[in-house]
Amino acid sequence: MIPPAVHRLARSLPAGRLPAYLYDLGALREHARRIREALPERVELYYAAKANPEAEILAALADRVDGFEVASGGELAHVADAAPGLPLAFGGPGKTPEEIESALRLGVARFHVESAHELAVLAHSAARSGARAGVLLRFNLPVSGGLLDGSALAMGGRPAPFGIDPSEADAVVRGFTDGAYGRLELRGVHAHLASGLDAPRQLAVAGSVVRWSAGLAARHGIALPEVNVGGGMSVDYARPGRRFDWTAYGKGLGRIADDHPGVTLRIEPGRAVSAYCGWYATEVLDVKHSHGEDFAVVRGGTHHLRTPAAKGHDQPCAVLAAEEWDRSRPMSRGGPVTLVGQLCTPKDVLARAVPVPGGLRAGDRVVFAMAGAYAWNISHHDFLMHPRPGFHFLPASSVRPEDGPR
Ligand SMILES: Cc1ncc(COP(=O)(O)O)c(C=O)c1O
Incomplete structure (x- = not known):
């Protein structure tokens, strides 16, 4: 479940300001309070x-x-x-x-x-x-x-x-x-x-x-x-x-x-404290069919969010479908889609075989969860010299999307 403020911001940021890390500081503080209380x-x-x-x-x-x-x-x-x-x-x-x-x-x-x-x-x-x-x-x-x-x-x-x-x-x-x-x-x-x-x-x-x-x-x-x-x-x-x-x-x-x-x-x-408060929001740039499988290429990749490559898991994620789109829209065929980044390496995989029954299209947004620990700070940022992501720190769930990047 994406917190409403994170959802709003992930939808409303202009594509040129994606990918972006969105940190829910209110959720972090509440989580830490519960840990302390226990x-x-x-x-x-x-x-x-x-x-x-x-x-x-x-x-x-x-x-x-x-x-x-x-x-x-x-x-x-x-x-x-x-x-x-x-x-x-x-x-x-x-x-x-x-x-x-x-x-x-x-x-x-x-x-x-x-x-x-x-x-x-x-x-x-x-x-x-x-x-x-x-x-x-x-x-x-x-x-x-x-x-x-x-x-x-x-x-x-x-x-x-x-x-x-x-x-x-x-x-x-x-x-x-x-x-x-x-x-x-x-x-x-x-x-x-x-x-x-x-x-x-x-x-x-x-x-x-x-x-x-x-x-x-x-x-x-x-x-x-x-x-x-x-x-x-x-x-x-x-x-x-x-x-x-x-x-x-x-x-x-x-x-x-x-x-x-x-x-x-x-x-x-470390991880169990901050992992849940971080989200990596991005946009699908392209969708391709290759040897029977579907791939979506997103802005960014493991040079920003190395966690799935480092630990060998699929980063949990949610798709935010974009209804409005002004260019051609390649689309997946309703089966599982592998979400990859922009790097020229087969290791640049964020999540394998993600079920997207309604299909995933160029222009849709994807929000990766559990990106608050060993994510940006362990990533190889400079490989291929893509731009760095934006960073947004949401102090509470009421924060509005116009809160600019750091
Ligand atoms: C000495 C030491 N303490 C604490 C930690 C934090 O571990 P975790 O983030 O898994 O809780 C690490 C992680 O490598 C560590 O090496």
Whole structure:
């Protein structure tokens, strides 16, 4: 179901201003409010800015989240500017000494440290600058019972460049207890093991991470008062109406928190927060019959909306038929139509075999849903040098189409 304001704008924008990203900020804020409401108070919600770092998205989320997770010096500077004043957690592999220094200057709340070497670089920079830093050690923890099987993107629980191997955990923690990392304070553990896990599997992973952290703390006789169990809450592009069960997840996290008094839990979802608020609206330029199949070529393509190519799915979409049209109108024959972009590559497919029983014609509009996460910002914009899409941020469903592009 396309929200009325998005529908109106997708219909009324002149063709020359398509394709365009339409972001429903009211829906985003409401969705984030519900997520926050489903979580117990002792669970902090950080938004992973990598999913969609548009300044308007960050500002819309600012009073709905406890902080932001950033994964580069670029994201760090951008988020600090777009949504000032909120705690930032700086994660990601391969942090450069320059990024670490600027993060220390900006007073980043938590460093998610990825290796013993990175810890040494951070400690050295902190000593030089006189800054203090709170550290969560990111571990690549083993996960039993095939919990990560079938996840969209496993980043841990197997050989991977992410996080510290658990076999090094005791040595790294001993570095802290021996005082080797003077200005760094070890606050706890971080683990982001996979993307695309439903609530029961997320809870099982969270439970095992928190237990593992408690074991580490007990072995060393220290407190590890924070555990960040990562993001990766599932988003189902094949069934847009099916949402991650935040209520069950919140209740489950509450139980885990009750079992570990004194531990603050934190999560850092990206996709499941912002995916639903974004729409990519475009126009059919041409319809072709090829070897028995129908194709519609739309303005734009995967160089703007790379999500379906990156994840291998069909982007959910709706057709807005245009009755008025002043040129010849090639039309599909009533069967399924594959929607492709303008790039000279067979990979430029937005959605395969979309049923359009009434036929799809040149001039009709197509609105792709679930385009609010890992969409524009992961796309290869400059390939073929087509114009960039417009960007429209709808603050509430009452916004009128005359709201211009950014
Ligand atoms: C460390 C970390 N945290 C959070 C996320 C956000 O994941 P998602 O957008 O699937 O929730 C990612 C995504 O790759 C990540 O690497």
